[in-house]
Amino acid sequence: MFLAWKEIKYSKLRFSLIIGVVALVAWLVFLLSGLAFGLASVNRLAIDQFDANAIALTDESDLSLTQSKLLIKDAKTVTGDKTAYLGQSSGVVTSDNLDGKVSVSILGMEHDSFIMPKVVEGKAFTDEGEVLADISMQKKGTEIGDELNISSSDKKLKVVGFVENGKYGTLPVLYMSIPDWQELKFGQSDPTDNGLVSAVIIRDTDALNQTPAKAVKISNMADFIEKIPGYSAQNLTFSIMIGFLFIITAFVIGIFIYVLTMQKTATFGVLKAQGMTTGFLSKMVISQTFILAALGVLIGLGLTFVTAALLPDAAPFMLNDLNLVIYGVVLVAVAVIGALFSVASIAKIDPLKAIGGE
Amino acid sequence: MTLLSLDNVSKTYGSGHTEVKALKNMDFSVEPGEFVAVIGPSGSGKSTFLSIAGGLLTPSTGTVKINNQSFAGLKKKELAKLRFKELGFILQSSNLVPFLTVKDQLILVDKVQKKNLSKKKKEDLLESLDIIKLKDKYPKDLSGGERQRVAIARALYNEPSVILADEPTASLDTNRAYEVVKILAKETKDNQTATIMVTHDTRLLDHCDKVYEMNDGVLKQIR
Numbered sequence: 001m002f003l004a005w006k007e008i009k010y011s012k013l014r015f016s017l018i019i020g021v022v023a024l025v026a027w028l029v030f031l032l033s034g035l036a037f038g039l040a041s042v043n044r045l046a047i048d049q050f051d052a053n054a055i056a057l058t059d060e061s062d063l064s065l066t067q068s069k070l071l072i073k074d075a076k077t078v079t080g081d082k083t084a085y086l087g088q089s090s091g092v093v094t095s096d097n098l099d100g101k102v103s104v105s106i107l108g109m110e111h112d113s114f115i116m117p118k119v120v121e122g123k124a125f126t127d128e129g130e131v132l133a134d135i136s137m138q139k140k141g142t143e144i145g146d147e148l149n150i151s152s153s154d155k156k157l158k159v160v161g162f163v164e165n166g167k168y169g170t171l172p173v174l175y176m177s178i179p180d181w182q183e184l185k186f187g188q189s190d191p192t193d194n195g196l197v198s199a200v201i202i203r204d205t206d207a208l209n210q211t212p213a214k215a216v217k218i219s220n221m222a223d224f225i226e227k228i229p230g231y232s233a234q235n236l237t238f239s240i241m242i243g244f245l246f247i248i249t250a251f252v253i254g255i256f257i258y259v260l261t262m263q264k265t266a267t268f269g270v271l272k273a274q275g276m277t278t279g280f281l282s283k284m285v286i287s288q289t290f291i292l293a294a295l296g297v298l299i300g301l302g303l304t305f306v307t308a309a310l311l312p313d314a315a316p317f318m319l320n321d322l323n324l325v326i327y328g329v330v331l332v333a334v335a336v337i338g339a340l341f342s343v344a345s346i347a348k349i350d351p352l353k354a355i356g357g358e
Numbered sequence: 359m360t361l362l363s364l365d366n367v368s369k370t371y372g373s374g375h376t377e378v379k380a381l382k383n384m385d386f387s388v389e390p391g392e393f394v395a396v397i398g399p400s401g402s403g404k405s406t407f408l409s410i411a412g413g414l415l416t417p418s419t420g421t422v423k424i425n426n427q428s429f430a431g432l433k434k435k436e437l438a439k440l441r442f443k444e445l446g447f448i449l450q451s452s453n454l455v456p457f458l459t460v461k462d463q464l465i466l467v468d469k470v471q472k473k474n475l476s477k478k479k480k481e482d483l484l485e486s487l488d489i490i491k492l493k494d495k496y497p498k499d500l501s502g503g504e505r506q507r508v509a510i511a512r513a514l515y516n517e518p519s520v521i522l523a524d525e526p527t528a529s530l531d532t533n534r535a536y537e538v539v540k541i542l543a544k545e546t547k548d549n550q551t552a553t554i555m556v557t558h559d560t561r562l563l564d565h566c567d568k569v570y571e572m573n574d575g576v577l578k579q580i581r
């Protein structure tokens with residue numbers, strides 16, 4: 001640490017540049033992870049709010065909520081500590097207070113079921129024709145009491161309250177009663193056993209352990225979320241980008257440290273002649289890399305927080321403390337791995353060169 | 359008491375028609391407080407001799423002992439440890455770590471041996487070499503003579519048995535060269551170390567107790 005620090009203090013400019021490079025890469029990694037996490041969240045937030053273990057869909061739907069049309073007769077065969085019917089579709093909303101059209105995700109549910117979201121403003125819907133909207137709709141101009149028009153339907157829905165985190169498939173959610181949803185999706189409502197819902201949401205740790213009607217398939221929530229359209233492809237894209245950034249970091253730092261080590265060959269040769277071991281000198285280079293990478297990551301983290309504060313609300317950007325810590329640690333680790341390549345060259349430095357040679 | 363001894367040491371570089379016999383059956387020893395000079399023409403084997411004496415090069419035959427401890431059969435790491443403990447090196451130039459101040463050059467030694475010499479001892483050493491006022495300077499800000507005095511301080515700092523100096527005055531003008539050799543002679547006496555200095559400059563030999571001449575791999579005492 002002693003030698004490592006002293007050299008950093010002596011060659012401030014040179015080492016500042018390296019720290020700068022690490023900081024920029026770290027910044028990019030953190031921003032990407034924030035976007036990845038943000039995008040992943042807006043795909044699934046409304047589902048996460050259910051705090052459920054499993055979902056029952058039709059077997060033929062292949063875990064697609066949109067494709068699943070479950071007869072209430074079959075839905076009734078699903079059991080669990082708590083169960084709730086869910087209807088899902090999508091639509092485009094217009095209203096006097098909204099400027100332009102807004103795409104929404106529509107979720108239908110019974111107002112007394114456990115999957116009802118927490119209302120942060122106004123009240124929950126109880127009657128038909130009433131809806132709850134995600135708070136982001138408020139920012140777009142919607143107010144409590146507004147009448148919403150849904151595309152391809154002449155039905156009018158009245159906003160009675162707002163909820164937070166009402167996002168599904170990256171769209172804001174309108175929560176409404178099952179009959180309203182049925183009307184929007186099928187043109188008419190049908191409360192009998194022959195009526196349809198999209199799914200049954202189950203809160204029960206042992207939910208998979210049952211035999212419902214033949215048309216029904218029960219899956220873990222996690223498996224279902226993976227199948228949300230675009231969700232896993234999106235995550236994979238970000239993972240690949242971040243993964244490559246880690247590899248690039250290892251190379252960039254490795255090359256920097258290698259060049260610096262080569263420049264110190266004469267000094268290291270003399271130190272070796274004086275009896276300092278390859279291990280001692282390697283420790284110096286590694287601890288130096290550690291200091292540089294750690295400082296760079298901290299600066300990158302600072303830049304990230306500043307950026308997060310400046311980003312427009314519309315950007316699906318969400319920082320996750322655990323992700324930041326993990327990515328930060330991995331960045332430092334790959335930088336150190338990059339520096340390990342220099343250890344071999346330190347081992348090769350011949351102290352003999354110190355005597356009688358230039 | 360002998361601090362360093364070379365017993366029937368030979369060194370052959372290469373083999374076949376590229377074979378060079380750089381040292382031929384050499385016997386050599388130094389006692390505490392002795393300041394020995396080695397002169398000789400270029401290519402005669404002086405650096406080879408110092409490298410072998412310093413444990414940086416393994417002789418083809420013969421044994422090297424420092425403080426009665428033989429180099430033979432030591433692992434790389436043990437050899438490095440022995441060098442660190444028993445030897446001080448003073449080289450032509452670039453002997454100092456460029457990014458350490460004069461004071462830090464000595465502190466580095468503390469860090470390696472994990473024991474701190476007292477501050478007083480450090481200051482006394484710098485005082486005796488008349489470089490105490492330079493203690494916060496970097497090597498690039500020192501003159502050639504000052505740099506060599508710092509190198510001497512560094513070499514003396516871990517109280518070695520033997521100091522090996524390879525052309526320590528090569529980069530200095532005559533006056534400064536005299537000054538440095540005088541200091542080296544004094545420190546050798548004061549600390550009862552043994553100092554071996556390879557030099558081209560025959561004018562510096564006045565301060566030495568013994569003078570050897572190397573010729574084609576054969577070492578002969580001439581004074």
Ligand SMILES: Nc1ncnc2c1ncn2[C@@H]1O[C@H](COP(=O)(O)OP(=O)(O)OP(=O)(O)O)[C@@H](O)[C@H]1O
Pocket residue numbers: 356371372378379380398399400401402403404405406407
């Ligand atoms: N690594 C090596 N491989 C082959 N031959 C070598 C090697 N090192 C030195 N020699 C040869 O050994 C002989 C002695 O070399 P050495 O460097 O010891 O001479 P020197 O007395 O220090 O010369 P100078 O005064 O020029 O520094 C020379 O002939 C040299 O060419």
Ligand SMILES: [Mg+2]
Pocket residue numbers: 356404405406
């Ligand atoms: Mg030489």
